[in-house]
Amino acid sequence: MSEERTKAEDRRERVLPIAEARETGPDARSIDRRHALKVMALAAAAPGLASCGPGPGGEAGAAGASAGAGGIPAGGTPGQVTNPNARGDLWDPDLLSPVVPWQRTLEPGELESLAVLCDVILPADDRSPSASEVGAHDFIDEWVSAPYEALQEGGVLIRGGLVWLDREARTRFGNGAPSASVRFRDLTPAQQQAICDDICDPERAEGGPFEAPSLFFDRVRYLTLTAFWTTAEGMDDLQYIGNTPLTQWDPPPPEVLRHIGLA
Amino acid sequence: MSSRTQDSYDAIVVGSGAGGGMTAYVLACSGLRVLMLEAGRHYDPVAETPMFHLPRDAPLRGGGTRHKPFGFYDATVDGGWEVPGEPYSSAEGTDFRWWRARMLGGRTNHWGRISLRMGEYDFKPYSRDGLGFDWPLSYDDLAPWYDKTEALIGVYGSNEGLENTPNSSPGVLLPPPAPRAEELLTRHHCGDLGIPVIPAHLAILTRRLDAARIARTLWPGNALAQRVTEESMAARAACFYATPCGRGCSIKANFQTPTVLLPPALATGNLDIITDAMVREVTIDARGQAAGVHYIDRNTRLDEHAGARVVVLAASACESARILLNSKSSLHPDGLGNGSGLVGKYIMDTVGAGVGGQIPALENMPPHNADGASAMHLYMPWWLYQEQAGGQLDFARGYHIEFGGGRRMPGFGFMGGLAELTGGSYGQRLKDECRRYYGSFLWFDGRGEMIPNEDSFCEIDPEGVDRWGIPTLRFNWKWSSHELNQARHMQHTFADIIQAMGGRVTSDVHDDGARAIAAPGVIIHEVGGAMMGDDPRTSVLNQFCQSWEVDNLFVTDGGCFVSNADKNPTLSILALAWRASDYIAEQLRTRSL
Ligand SMILES: Cc1cc2nc3c(=O)[nH]c(=O)nc-3n(C[C@H](O)[C@H](O)[C@H](O)COP(=O)(O)OP(=O)(O)OC[C@H]3O[C@@H](n4cnc5c(N)ncnc54)[C@H](O)[C@@H]3O)c2cc1C
Numbered sequence: 054m055s056e057e058r059t060k061a062e063d064r065r066e067r068v069l070p071i072a073e074a075r076e077t078g079p080d081a082r083s084i085d086r087r088h089a090l091k092v093m094a095l096a097a098a099a100p101g102l103a104s105c106g107p108g109p110g111g112e113a114g115a116a117g118a119s120a121g122a123g124g125i126p127a128g129g130t131p132g133q134v135t136n137p138n139a140r141g142d143l144w145d146p147d148l149l150s151p152v153v154p155w156q157r158t159l160e161p162g163e164l165e166s167l168a169v170l171c172d173v174i175l176p177a178d179d180r181s182p183s184a185s186e187v188g189a190h191d192f193i194d195e196w197v198s199a200p201y202e203a204l205q206e207g208g209v210l211i212r213g214g215l216v217w218l219d220r221e222a223r224t225r226f227g228n229g230a231p232s233a234s235v236r237f238r239d240l241t242p243a244q245q246q247a248i249c250d251d252i253c254d255p256e257r258a259e260g261g262p263f264e265a266p267s268l269f270f271d272r273v274r275y276l277t278l279t280a281f282w283t284t285a286e287g288m289d290d291l292q293y294i295g296n297t298p299l300t301q302w303d304p305p306p307p308e309v310l311r312h313i314g315l316a
Numbered sequence: 317m318s319s320r321t322q323d324s325y326d327a328i329v330v331g332s333g334a335g336g337g338m339t340a341y342v343l344a345c346s347g348l349r350v351l352m353l354e355a356g357r358h359y360d361p362v363a364e365t366p367m368f369h370l371p372r373d374a375p376l377r378g379g380g381t382r383h384k385p386f387g388f389y390d391a392t393v394d395g396g397w398e399v400p401g402e403p404y405s406s407a408e409g410t411d412f413r414w415w416r417a418r419m420l421g422g423r424t425n426h427w428g429r430i431s432l433r434m435g436e437y438d439f440k441p442y443s444r445d446g447l448g449f450d451w452p453l454s455y456d457d458l459a460p461w462y463d464k465t466e467a468l469i470g471v472y473g474s475n476e477g478l479e480n481t482p483n484s485s486p487g488v489l490l491p492p493p494a495p496r497a498e499e500l501l502t503r504h505h506c507g508d509l510g511i512p513v514i515p516a517h518l519a520i521l522t523r524r525l526d527a528a529r530i531a532r533t534l535w536p537g538n539a540l541a542q543r544v545t546e547e548s549m550a551a552r553a554a555c556f557y558a559t560p561c562g563r564g565c566s567i568k569a570n571f572q573t574p575t576v577l578l579p580p581a582l583a584t585g586n587l588d589i590i591t592d593a594m595v596r597e598v599t600i601d602a603r604g605q606a607a608g609v610h611y612i613d614r615n616t617r618l619d620e621h622a623g624a625r626v627v628v629l630a631a632s633a634c635e636s637a638r639i640l641l642n643s644k645s646s647l648h649p650d651g652l653g654n655g656s657g658l659v660g661k662y663i664m665d666t667v668g669a670g671v672g673g674q675i676p677a678l679e680n681m682p683p684h685n686a687d688g689a690s691a692m693h694l695y696m697p698w699w700l701y702q703e704q705a706g707g708q709l710d711f712a713r714g715y716h717i718e719f720g721g722g723r724r725m726p727g728f729g730f731m732g733g734l735a736e737l738t739g740g741s742y743g744q745r746l747k748d749e750c751r752r753y754y755g756s757f758l759w760f761d762g763r764g765e766m767i768p769n770e771d772s773f774c775e776i777d778p779e780g781v782d783r784w785g786i787p788t789l790r791f792n793w794k795w796s797s798h799e800l801n802q803a804r805h806m807q808h809t810f811a812d813i814i815q816a817m818g819g820r821v822t823s824d825v826h827d828d829g830a831r832a833i834a835a836p837g838v839i840i841h842e843v844g845g846a847m848m849g850d851d852p853r854t855s856v857l858n859q860f861c862q863s864w865e866v867d868n869l870f871v872t873d874g875g876c877f878v879s880n881a882d883k884n885p886t887l888s889i890l891a892l893a894w895r896a897s898d899y900i901a902e903q904l905r906t907r908s909l
């Protein structure tokens with residue numbers, strides 16, 4: 054792989070969500086601060102924006118000299134740290150017994166809406182369950198709650214977007230009903246699709262009224278894809294084979310060579 | 317880890333990465349008493365590597381963060397683009413990125429293991445095209461140490477006899493692993509474009525090393541060195557073709573100094589290692605010779621001193637330059653060994669540019685194991701030497717191509733860009749498309765030679781100090797048109813390959829090289845800053861990495877590099893460090909030092 058798998062792959066995939074100011078991954082545009090703010094403005098009613106995540110305390114603490122500072126607990130279950138050399142903070146976590154050392158921040162109602170959207174993005178079928186059945190919405194909660202500025206901006210985008218979805222549901226399908234009675238999650242699949250069709254393609258939406266919501270949708274889709282396919286169910290569905298020790302390495306099997314025309 | 321057993325040592329080695337690890341190994345095997353000082357924490361790949369851990373068990377599914385830029389499981393401790401409490405700066409207009417790690421073994425714990433020899437042209441670039449500088453040694457001078465290094469660490473690859481792409485001596489390389497499907501398909505189509513695709517060279521054991529034979533060959537007449545080398549080699553398993561190498565390798569099948577070089581060095585009984593020891597400066601005696609080093613104990617925050625007959629810096633290229641520049645005295649007012657004024661000057665990175673593609677022929681691939689040795693099995697060496705010599709290209713030096721893709725384990729970002737290709741799909745369609753497209757994406761990365769220039773250097777930042785009170789570095793950078801044109805050429809070539817494969821290009825291809833090229837430092841091959849040469853006025857070190865002015869001071873990391881060929885630097889750092897260490901041992905034995 055390219056230099057190494059680590060480097061090239063990280064640049065285009067893994068570094069992407071963090072996107073420190075200087076990072077320009079292929080999707081950097083989707084977490085552009087300008088767009089995030091736009092969505093926030095659209096959904097002025099989004100709750101608790103100022104309180105998402107543990108805030109800069111976590112980062113500052115972790116960057117300091119001592120372990121466990123700034124409210125970041127040491128890695129592993131207390132007394133069960135499997136790597137005695139690791140300090141257990143964000144710079145030097147216990148890789149052998151990983152923990153997510155930050156609190157989740159989404160409200161139960163938000164998670165419910167998110168779960169519905171995740172399933173619109175990746176529904177169940179005969180090969181595997183739906184995204185929410187394997188916890189995609191919980192993963193998104195973990196992601197938006199992480200002590201990283203870019204991810205928390207993503208959280209603004211997502212939380213704001215969820216409110217926008219409900220408002221859009223009401224506007225289109227509410228028949229003048231009072232505010233809380235029609236939500237995106239209560240719509241019929243056809244109605245949900247009608248909204249999603251307008252916001253599913255950021256390229257098409259660019260410059261139009263759905264530009265900001267399309268970035269919200271794109272981000273949720275990105276995270277749902279990661280969340281779903283990295284689970285046991287997702288990996289089985291893809292028929293990923295590997296991560297298992299072999300005594301020797303063989304050339305690709307004949308059916309593979311035939312498939313690429315090199316048999 | 318703290319095991320100082322002597323008051324004074326024959327040699328102090330600063331840093332435990334590629335350069336320091338090799339230096340300590342060779343000196344200890346040569347019977348010298350060595351003290352290694354490493355700024356980072358103790359690190360043990362056997363006990364600490366999360367070999368089979370899955371992305372789903374890690375925070376953010378293992379995705380990169382500020383603290384772990386290359387992913388949660390990546391074997392980087394206290395490092396990445398930032399080191400906590402140890403900042404650096406860039407001059408106006410420069411966006412240099414400096415990757416460091418603070419751990420025993422340094423960056424060899426998470427490096428890419430690509431191990432290519434520099435060729436005969438690469439040692440004499442100035443003589444060939446009038447740009448840059450020649451090395452004070454030739455390929456033939458270094459070739460025996462390339463052989464020894466490859467035999468010691470274990471490198472897979474093949475001898476193809478291609479121009480400026482040296483063969484190893486017979487029996488040195490390990491057999492390369494069979495290519496994966498996407499690698500075969502790429503090779504097939506590159507044939508039509510005249511681009512050679514050959515087995516890559518990586519520091520990974522595709523079979524167990526023949527420990528007794530190799531140890532005897534490497535150390536004729538040295539029973540101690542033979543014993544420790546054989547024992548440590550025999551404890552290394554062969555790769556089992558699973559688990560990403562960037563996490564490190566608990567079975568010791570890839571090259572990391574804490575599994576390959578430090579165990580035999582420690583087994584000699586001649587090496588003591590102090591970790592958490594951040595070296596600030598080299599101290600001198602009344603004659604201006606090196607006396608030892610001052611370091612800060614990171615745990616007590618107290619200043620300590622260690623003395624030795626010889627001081628070897630191997631803290632990584634720019635970090636060693638920093639130590640030299642910070643070692644100021646009335647005898648050496650501009651820093652130690654800096655009479656030429658060249659310390660910190662002519663630093664180089666590798667030119668990098670990449671392009672991705674989606675290849676329909678790889679869609680709906682029958683399921684099969686494509687993990688392999690986690691890294692690439694094939695690569696493309698530079699192939700346009702004739703065109704370049706004939707003046708047909710607008711850049712003077714070459715690049716090689718690293719590539720990969722295929723049916724790898726899904727991790728963070730998996731299929732993240734798919735909706736862009738499929739018009740924003742979601743729902744059942746998206747799910748089906750993920751299945752169809754899985755394994756059909758390829759990525760090509762160019763790795764090219766940068767020509768050293770006066771505007772690319774590091775210096776002490778007059779305003780910067782780290783948390784140990786040590787003045788920090790400021791970087792300055794400029795690319796020349798050679799690098800920018802080369803980066804453009806890379807991207808267009810990769811687009812051609814993708815199209816030849818019937819694929820579609822999925823990332824930007826720029827006509828402006830400045831937009832194609834990766835930011836300086838990003839390829840993490842920084843070298844130079846203490847260049848070697850054969851004239852004290854125009855170089856910092858001689859060809860044995862010895863300071864011209866301070867006889868008992870050496871720099872055995874990438875600092876000594878005079879050019880930065882497209883070949884990734886670490887194998888050359890290792891070979892040069894071994895050669896320099898043989899020289900140090902000889903000089904100490906004959907009391908010339
Ligand atoms: C992700 C990645 C992939 C790479 N892939 C490849 C590849 O495929 N092929 C290749 O050839 N190269 C590759 N490299 C580059 C390779 O890692 C370096 O060339 C190599 O490690 C350099 O060795 P070194 O000894 O100079 O420095 P390092 O390995 O960085 O070691 C230096 C050590 O010195 C210590 N140190 C620093 N300052 C001080 C101080 N003041 N006091 C005491 N100790 C100090 C550091 O903590 C560190 O442990 C890659 C690098 C990275 C990060």
Ligand code: SF4
Binds near residue numbers: 555557561567688690
């Ligand atoms: S791929 Fe092989 S060498 Fe690399 S970590 Fe896994 S077993 Fe070790």
